[in-house]
């Protein structure tokens with residue numbers, strides 16, 4: 001029975017490296033934490049048992065591509081505006097499939113899975129930017145409106161927008177369950193969401209689309225929730241606008257990597 005393994009069966013499954021059930025993860029991690037061998041010493045039990053999970057699963061799913069292939073995809077991702085409504089050969093179904101895959105596989109603290117997403121295409125995407133435009137019109141000074149209006153029209157001219165949320169119910173649940181880390185969970189949820197944003201930005205770029213990342217929260221939150229029946233507990237973090245590229249990405253400067261990086265030790 002998927003998702004309802006008995007605790008003993010679940011532990012056996014985990015130790016056999018088969019942690020692929022849909023058993024609610026909060027329960028699963030709690031079980032792992034409770035039944036760790038008492039001989040194992042660690043300062044931070046979370047670090048230890050999380051890394052165990054990763055070890056078992058990574059053995060099962062090794063990929064053959066090199067890091068350079070991944071880095072190439074990462075390097076290719078850029079900010080593009082303006083974007084067109086042309087999705088090329090990509091379908092709405094394919095894009096939704098990509099989003100769902102990323103949503104399922106991007107990591108989250110304790111595998112809490114706090115990320116939530118709404119994808120808007122066509123008229124629904126247009127509606128988002130009409131909402132944002134109307135919201136800003138009410139607060140942007142008259143003399144600054146022309147440039148804001150132009151920006152809104154530019155985003156509306158794209159093909160779609162991915163809305164990224166974190167579910168505060170999940171975050172609160174984790175804080176209650178693991179009180180020791182209570183103050184960390186909000187930050188971890190945002191970090192997991194950022195990983196999802198980056199993953200999808202890279203994935204859309206890999207499919208030939210362009211994208212740019214926007215932040216109109218909390219200004220548009222209430223209207224977004226009302227328009228697309230978003231649960232109250234979903235907190236909007238970012239909007240990834242995507243569509244066909246209409247030109248090149250802008251110049252990008254890089255600070256010296258030596259100022260950002262340190263390494264110690266040898267193999």
Ligand SMILES: Cc1cc2nc3c(=O)[nH]c(=O)nc-3n(C[C@H](O)[C@H](O)[C@H](O)COP(=O)(O)O)c2cc1C
Nearest residue numbers: 077078079080194212213214215216249250251252
């Ligand atoms: C956390 C974060 C917030 C950002 N917010 C915005 C934003 O509100 N509007 C925007 O146009 N770009 C935003 N960007 C895009 C950055 O300006 C852009 O990624 C950066 O200048 C590097 O350019 P690149 O994306 O072409 O590599 C954001 C990027 C990150 C990572």
